[in-house]
Amino acid sequence: MSLNVLGSLAMADGGGFETPTTADFYQPLLFDGPWAITRPAVVLMLSVGLIAWFLIATTKRAAIVPGKGQWVTESAYGFVRNGIARDIIGSKDFLRFVPLLFTMFVLILVNNLFGVIPPIQYPTMSRIGIPIALTLVVYVTYLYIGMKRVGVGAYFKNLVPAGLPAWIVPVIFPLELITFFITRPLTLALRLFGNMFAGHLLLLLFITGGEYMIIHGGIGLKIAGVGSFAMAFVLTIFEILIEFLQAYIFTLLAATYIAGSLVDEH
Amino acid sequence: MNDGPPDPDAGHPRLEEAHMWNVMSYLISGPVMFGGIGWALDLWLNTSFFVPAGILAGMAVSLYLVWVRYGTQH
Amino acid sequence: MTGNIAILGYGLSAIGPGVGIGLIFAAYINGVARQPEARGMLQSIAILGFALAEALAIFGLVLAFVFK
Numbered sequence: 001m002s003l004n005v006l007g008s009l010a011m012a013d014g015g016g017f018e019t020p021t022t023a024d025f026y027q028p029l030l031f032d033g034p035w036a037i038t039r040p041a042v043v044l045m046l047s048v049g050l051i052a053w054f055l056i057a058t059t060k061r062a063a064i065v066p067g068k069g070q071w072v073t074e075s076a077y078g079f080v081r082n083g084i085a086r087d088i089i090g091s092k093d094f095l096r097f098v099p100l101l102f103t104m105f106v107l108i109l110v111n112n113l114f115g116v117i118p119p120i121q122y123p124t125m126s127r128i129g130i131p132i133a134l135t136l137v138v139y140v141t142y143l144y145i146g147m148k149r150v151g152v153g154a155y156f157k158n159l160v161p162a163g164l165p166a167w168i169v170p171v172i173f174p175l176e177l178i179t180f181f182i183t184r185p186l187t188l189a190l191r192l193f194g195n196m197f198a199g200h201l202l203l204l205l206f207i208t209g210g211e212y213m214i215i216h217g218g219i220g221l222k223i224a225g226v227g228s229f230a231m232a233f234v235l236t237i238f239e240i241l242i243e244f245l246q247a248y249i250f251t252l253l254a255a256t257y258i259a260g261s262l263v264d265e266h
Numbered sequence: 267m268n269d270g271p272p273d274p275d276a277g278h279p280r281l282e283e284a285h286m287w288n289v290m291s292y293l294i295s296g297p298v299m300f301g302g303i304g305w306a307l308d309l310w311l312n313t314s315f316f317v318p319a320g321i322l323a324g325m326a327v328s329l330y331l332v333w334v335r336y337g338t339q340h
Numbered sequence: 341m342t343g344n345i346a347i348l349g350y351g352l353s354a355i356g357p358g359v360g361i362g363l364i365f366a367a368y369i370n371g372v373a374r375q376p377e378a379r380g381m382l383q384s385i386a387i388l389g390f391a392l393a394e395a396l397a398i399f400g401l402v403l404a405f406v407f408k
Contacts, residue, residue: 175296175327325399337384
């Protein structure tokens with residue numbers, strides 16, 4: 001709904017200009033249809049190869065006094081391990097989950113940064129399937145851990161906080177059920193997808209709009225075109241900040257859900 | 267910095283900060299679920315006031331749940 | 341100009357909760373900065389205030405989809 005409105009509202013600035021729509025995000029390279037090999041698929045595979053090569057190359061000959069590459073890897077790893085995993089899950093059993101959290105963080109960060117690096121410039125997280133896949137991994141993890149820890153029956157019984165009057169429990173229980181099983185993973189995926197998609201769409205709008213106004217406009221529109229390009233520059237910097245933030249928030253929330261199913265609440 | 271063996275229950279210093287995000291998910295799922303129930307009731311009984319009533323009731327239940335879980339001291 | 345005035349309404353209604361949440365967390369940060377030991381007590385009050393202010397924003401979001 002809202003994307004059609006955005007398209008039709010932006011159509012008011014002169015005929016002949018096509019505003020960027022969701023169809024601009026579908027860029028098949030080989031074949032077509034549901035089994036197409038699209039540009040985000042290639043970029044994702046490229047990012048995995050790049051991350052694997054970088055991490056292996058910088059830790060192959062680990063020295064006590066680190067070189068530059070090893071320092072970058074150690075900083076990122078220390079950040080996730082101490083700042084996110086140990087502080088949230090607790091120092092008792094956080095080591096089991098550090099690989100998962102570190103992988104998520106680095107994967108989302110590198111893929112987000114591909115949205116502003118010139119030869120690639122496609123944030124792979126702006127196709128909803130990829131955040132959904134990452135969320136599924138976290139979803140299965142925290143449900144499995146919670147149910148394995150206290151058993152399936154007690155897990156459902158613990159959903160309702162203790163000490164409530166008995167007549168309100170049948171109202172609260174479905175609400176907790178839907179929150180745990182539907183809303184939490186859904187908001188996790190949609191937050192990442194929405195931020196990346198909207199950011200990229202905004203950049204597309206400002207850049208293509210600026211180009212159109214400079215080429216086809218009168219003198220007033222040409223000045224506005226330059227302003228549009230300046231706005232695109234500012235938004236690119238803002239977009240880099242948002243990309244770091246979204247990777248951090250995804251990992252933070254994954255750690256929170258895992259900690260929530262490890263801790264005996266109430 | 268020698269203070270003996272590490273405390274096994276050293277706790278999660280920043281877990282409480284992350285509760286804010288759980289509050290968000292409660293606040294979203296309350297109105298959506300009860301609004302959905304209200305909308306289904308509307309389709310069945312052919313009325314048109316159950317959807318906003320459902321949204322309001324859902325928000326009230328959500329706020330109550332947030333208050334019970336995070337507002338009072340355990 | 342065609343479009344949906346519900347979108348304008350949602351945009352305008354998001355100003356209030358934004359300002360409210362900013363004020364709440366400004367007070368929380370001030371309180372913790374002056375007396376870090378009060379952090380636990382202030383945290384539950386801050387979360388409650390955040391939930392109440394965010395409720396209005398969620399209303400706007402849900403109703404923007406209802407009134408399409």
